[in-house]
Amino acid sequence: MDVDTGLNEQAIVNQKEDILIVDDTPENLRLLSSFLVKEGYNVRKALTGQMALTAMDTVLPDLILLDIMMPAMDGYQVCEKLKSNPKTTEIPVIFLSALNDAFDKVKAFAVGGADYITKPFQFEEVLARVRIQLSLKTAKLQNKKLNAELEARVKERTYQLQVVIEELKREIQERKLLQTKLLNMALHDSLTGLPNRAFFMERLVELLKVAQENTDYQFAVLFLDCDRFKVINDSLGHLVGDELLIALTHRLKSILSLDNTIARFGGDEFAILLPEIDNINTAIQVADRILKALSFPFQLQRNEVFINASIGVALGNYSYEQAEHILRDADTAMYRAKILGKGQYHVFDPAMHAAAMQALQIENDLRKAIQQEEFLVHYQPIISLITGKITGFEALVRWQHPTKGIIPPGLFIPLAEETGLINSIGKLVLSKACHQIQQWYQDKLTNESICMSVNISARQFAQLDIVEQIDQIVTETQINPENLKLEITESAFINNAQSAKAILQELRQRKIQLSIDDFGTGYSSLSYLHNFPVDTLKVDRSFVSKLDGTSESLGLIPAIKKIAETMKMTVVAEGIETEKQLAQLRELNCEFGQGYFFAKPLPEKDATELLVASPRW
Incomplete structure (x- = not known):
């Protein structure tokens, strides 16, 4: 009876393997099914966990590819049902999931999964893991067969027993080889064949131990990030991107020593470990060689591609307590290289980490400040240089920190821009400024028509609902739109000219005034002035500060004034601080000005008193 069972199992092994794919995404089912059928497998498909369980009532598959995230019954629940059923408990299950958290993987193996593939998957990886699991299943069946033969013949022939033992040894060796292969897959990148982060960190820990035992020992970590890879991926496609990564790997290998460790961390990020160097200059020379090598184009199958990189360099020695900190510092230096202009390297120094920690603290404080309404708006008067x-007024934000006092915008606005918090801050400032000018009008503090200028950042301007936000604030405050002027920098126009033009036209239809801030310091293209409905050009303080009463100091101001006259726009000069500057601007017939010569940005109470006093300069 046992021998017959073994023969039946052998027959099953020789059959074409049957694979059941369970995924609620039809496209995934189609792609995987087509691929595996081409590889010679029988493939069945199920869109839900219940369909999969029903399908197994008819024919048991040899292997199941099971998606985790499915409606009604997720992959974990399906796997638990399979493992609790004696008929299906031995069927290997490979989980497919976009989830890449360690907890999700642990849970997958805890419910009985045999393997785990993270989406988006590589077909080569899927095929390798499928073959491994089917091979393991075949091995199990062969083991059963061999055990059955052993039980039947052990008493008859000692020689046959020895044959079976040798066969078992061979299978054990094969399993060891398979384990070695799996370990290699776990520590290497499937696309480039390079070591991955896990491998790199193991090597980094080893070198740090050497440095801690020998205080003279030094090594270096280079963190490399491609600067234009996303553009290439988006424009030419992911296949070309993959081809470029492989070509980049070959080029990096060609200029590095054999004792250097290069790893791919994912995407377009690479890390390089230089063991036992004399000083930081050795690492700098390697960074220079890499940048020089990347200055030449990559000849791909159908494209010639140019790419550069930003490199962060960190010197490793006994002073580090954890390997992760060395990698962190190299990463920090890489981001500094990007900020400084990309296509270059930067060496880490401790002040950069302190700055990063300070930026993180400021970011945390900023988030709390928005929730707790710690932002104030100060108002700087804008003066008619004709009437005096x-x-x-221009509304300018200030941060009233609970412990650090007033924090000037130069210390938090760039970080707010980077993190996207500027959207909430900008909306708050716009609302407060509109409330303020409406309050002045309601209190009848002035008989003159005054305007409130509010800065709109490039990131804020890029929001899809920016016009709706402005409409909502105008409606809530009941401000006359003609009394509102939005100041926008040139970069907001250039980044997406078509949508910017549409937004500006909508604002113009609402009779909201528009001003270009810091004109002359950015792109300053006359072409966009023709296309965009702008009322005012604002001369940057860097031009005004150079005025000293001489014609040589005028710089671009006369040209900007001429452009404004031609385009029927007005000019506001900011940063006026001296009588000479004011006199020269009046000689140029500049219509408006602001600066410390008239008044600093004032709190609401002081700005109100100044408005009531109605001074004349």
Whole structure:
């Protein structure tokens, strides 16, 4: 009876393997099914966990590819049902999931999964893991067969027993080889064949131990990030991107020593470990060689591609307590290289980590500040240089930190821009400024028509609902739209000219005034002035500060004034601090000005008192 069972199992082994794919995404089912059928497998498909369980009532598959995230019954629940059923408990299950958290993988193996593949998957990886699991299953069946033969013949022939033992040894060796292969797959990148982060960190820990035992020992970590890889991926496609990564790997290998460790961390990020160097100059020379090598184009199958990289360099020695900190510092230096202009390297120094920690603290404080409404708005008067009277105010944000006092915008606005918090801050400032000018009008503090200027950041301007946000604030405050002027920098126009033009036209239809801030310091292209409905050009303080009463100091101001006249726009000069500067601007017939010569940005109470006093300069 036992021998017959073995023969039946052998027959099953020789059959074409049957694979059941369970995924609620039809496209995934189609792609995987087509691929595996081409590889010679029988493939069945199920869109839900219940369909999969029903399908197994008819024919038991040899292997199941099971998606985790499915409606009604997820992959974990399906696997638990399979493992609790004696008929299906031995069927290997490979989980497919976009989830890449260690907890999700642990849970997958805890419910009985045999393997785990993270989406988006590589077909080569899927095929390798499928073959491994089917091979393991075949091995199990062969083991059963061999055990059955042993039990039947052990008493008859000692020689046959020895044959079976040798066969078992061979299978054990094969399993060891398979384990070695799996370990290699776990520590290497499937696309480039390079070591991955896990391998790199193991090597980094080893070198740090050497440095801690020998204080003279030094090594270096280079963290490399491609600067234009996303553009290439988006424009030419992921296949070309993969081809470029492979070509980049070959080029990096060609300029590095055999004792250097290069690893791919994912995407377009690479790390390089230089063991036993004399000083930081050795690492700098390697970074220079890499940048020089990347200055030449990559000849791919159908494209010639140019790419550069930013490199962070960190010197490793006994002073580090954890290997992760060395990698962190190299990463920090890489981001500094990007900020400084990309296509270059930067060496880490401890002040950069302190700055990063300070930035993180400021970011945390910023988030709390938005929730707790710690932002104030100060108002700087804008003066008519023709009449000398106040003609408007610019709303400027200040941060009233609970422990550090007033924090100037230069310390938090760039971080707010980077993190996207500027959207909430900008909306808050716009609302407060509109409330303020409406309050002044309601209190009848001025008979003149005054305007409130509010800065709109490039990131804020890029929001899809920016016009709706402005409409909502205008409606809530009941401000006359003609009394509102939005100041926008040139970069907001250039980044997406078509949508910017549409937004500006909508604002113009609402009779909201528009001003270009810091004109002359950015792109300053006359072409966009023709296309965009702009009322005012604002001369940056860097031009005004150079005015000293001489014609040589005028710089670009006369040209900007001429452009404004031609385009029927007005000009506001900011940063006026001296009588000479004011006199020269009046000689140029500049219509408006603001600066410390008239008043600093003032709190609401002081700005109100200044408006009531109605001074004249």
